[in-house]
Amino acid sequence: QLQLQESGPGLMKPSETLSLTCTVSGGSISSDSYYWGWIRQPPGKGLEWIGSIYYSGITYYTPSLKSRATISVDTSKNQFSLKLSSVTAADTAVYYCARDLRNGGWFDPWGQGTLVTVSS
C-alpha cells in the first residue's frame, strides 16, 4: 500500500526558504505512470495545487508560485521535495504531497500533511 509522508519545519520566519520533503513508501517513485505533486491548504480555506514532478525531473508549477517554488526528486531515496523562497504569512498552510496520475491528473493517495506557520 503506497504511503506518503511529509517532513519539514513547522515554524518559519518571513523571508526564509521553506523546505519540505515527501518520502514515498510501498512503491517506487520511478514509476512511469505517475507524477508526484504538492498541494497546500491555508487554515480554514481551500486547496491550491503548487506543482508536480516526474521521476525524470520534468516539472509543472502553478504560475502564481513558479518564481518562488522549486520541486525536485531524489529517486535513490524515493523522495521528492519542495522549496519555496521568500515566504510570508500568506504561505502559512498545511502542505500535502500526493501522487498524480500521469495520464489523468487526480491526486491519490495523499500524505497526512504538515502545517507550516510563517510568523515573525
Next chain:
Amino acid sequence: DIVMTQSPDSLAVSLGERATLNCKSSQSVLYSSNNKNYLAWYQQKPGQPPKLLIYWASTRESGVPDRFSGSGSGTDFTLTISSLQAEDVAVYYCQQYYSTPYSFGQGTKLEIK
C-alpha cells in the same frame, strides 16, 4: 486558467436523504479525443487529507460506497450522495485536471440537518 466554482457553499441534509453538490468549470473539461471529462471529486474530513471519491467525472474510486455518484459533462458536474449517512459530514471539493494549473473548487461543506 480554469476556475472551478462549487455550489452551494454549505448544505444541510437529513440523514437518509439525498445530497446534491454542484461544480461548474469556467471552460469545458471534456477532452474530445477520448470523450472523457477531466474532473475529480474529493471528500475531506476535519484534520484529514482529502480522499479521492470520483475521477473521470463519474468513475467511483475503489472502496468508495455506491451511494456516491458523479455525473455531468463539459462545464457542469454533480456529486450525489443518495442516502446521507452521519459519516458523510465533510467538505467536498471538485478538481479539474484538463490543463495545468490544476484547480480546485472552493468546497461545499455538508452537514446533517
